[in-house]
Amino acid sequence: GAVVSQHPSWVICKSGTSVKIECRSLDFQATTMFWYRQFPKQSLMLMATSNEGSKATYEQGVEKDKFLINHASLTLSTLTVTSAHPEDSSFYICSAGGGLDYGYTFGSGTRLTVV
Amino acid sequence: GNSVTQMEGPVTLSEEAFLTINCTYTATGYPSLFWYVQYPGEGLQLLLKATKADDKGSNKGFEATYRKETTSFHLEKGSVQVSDSAVYFCALRRNTGNQFYFGTGTSLTVIP
Numbered sequence: 001g002a003v004v005s006q007h008p009s010w011v012i013c014k015s016g017t018s019v020k021i022e023c024r025s026l027d028f029q030a031t032t033m034f035w036y037r038q039f040p041k042q043s044l045m046l047m048a049t050s051n052e053g054s055k056a057t058y059e060q061g062v063e064k065d066k067f068l069i070n071h072a073s074l075t076l077s078t079l080t081v082t083s084a085h086p087e088d089s090s091f092y093i094c095s096a097g098g099g100l101d102y103g104y105t106f107g108s109g110t111r112l113t114v115v
Numbered sequence: 116g117n118s119v120t121q122m123e124g125p126v127t128l129s130e131e132a133f134l135t136i137n138c139t140y141t142a143t144g145y146p147s148l149f150w151y152v153q154y155p156g157e158g159l160q161l162l163l164k165a166t167k168a169d170d171k172g173s174n175k176g177f178e179a180t181y182r183k184e185t186t187s188f189h190l191e192k193g194s195v196q197v198s199d200s201a202v203y204f205c206a207l208r209r210n211t212g213n214q215f216y217f218g219t220g221t222s223l224t225v226i227p
Contacts, residue, residue, distance in 0.1 A: 006158070032213060043204065043219040044159075093158050095215070104208070104215065106151070108158035 002028050004096050006107030013084055013114055021079045021110045023094030029074035030096035034104070035067075038091040047092075050077040084114040117142045121205050121218030128195055128225050136190040136221045138179075138205035146207040148172075148181050148188040153202045153220070162190075162203070195225045 003026040013019050023033055031052045036044040048069050049057040056069035066088075068080040077096075081088055091111050097104040122137040140148065147166045151159040163172030168183035177192045188205060205218040 034214070041220075043217045044215075046214060049214070095159075104213065105161070106159040111156075 002026075002097055002105045004094065004105045004107040006094055006110055008110060009108060010111040011113070013112070015085055015114055016083055018080055018082045019084055019112060021081075021092055021094075021112075023077045023079070023096065023107050025075045025096045025105075028097070030077075031074060033071060033077040033094055033096040035069060035077075035079050036093045036095065038093060038109075044093060047079075052077075081112065084112070086114045088112065089114045117146070117207060117209060117216045119205050119207055119216050119218040121221050123219070123221070125222040125224060128223070130197055130225055130227050131194045132225075134190070134192040134195045134199075134223070136203055136205075136223070138188045138190065138218060140186050140188065140205075140207050140216075142186075142207055142209065142216075144210060145183075146209050148179070149206045149208065149215075150177070150179055150188070150190050151204045151206060151217075153204065155201070159204065195223070197225045197227055199223060200225050 005024045007022045033050040035047045037047050038044045046059050047062045050069045050071040052071045058064045071077040091109050093109040095104040095106045118141045120139050149164045150162040152162045153159050163174040165172040165181035171180045179188050179190045202220045202222045204220045206215045208215050
């Protein structure tokens with residue numbers, strides 16, 4: 001079946017630095033990938049839709065200059081958290097896939113801790 | 116709009132007990148419905164899905180039926196195991212566009 005690989009699985013960074021998270025579709029091409037954020041004990045909230053070869057579409061309230069998304073190829077999307085702050089600490093998950101009868105495949109997630 | 120409402124947890128059951136996690140939805144059009152499971156420290160795994168009314172999704176002893184008349188997709192399992200301890204998310208996806216809408220998740224703990 002379809003596999004989505006997300007890397008790193010966890011990262012600790014200092015305030016003010018930037019962190020890049022990668023999301024790869026391993027055995028299929030994904031023209032669209034989604035980035036979600038999950039706060040402790042809460043559900044996943046869609047942050048943005050990443051489209052290959054074009055600008056990402058951000059949900060209301062998500063700062064596009066802080067969460068930079070690049071979907072440069074059909075198998076790779078990256079999320080860069082710029083100038084990270086402790087309130088950015090969260091669990092970030094990407095998903096990819098498609099088709100009406102296909103459930104999107106999710107990556108294993110990245111736990112970001114900003115200290 | 117589109118939204119999913121799940122029963123609040125946490126839920127604690129003894130091994131071999133019957134499990135029901137309620138899920139209702141609001142959607143425009145005819146969405147597909149999903150249950151995802153998240154084990155501690157891991158990402159989401161698709162548990163089962165249903166793409167049209169009256170469809171029953173099933174996997175690993177879990178099942179859920181797409182009920183259009185009650186806009187529900189309740190998750191059930193006849194006999195839970197300790198290994199079923201996880202957080203369960205109900206979700207819908209519109210058939211136009213590919214965005215998912217998730218419920219808040221229900222934490223299940225199964226004790227021996």
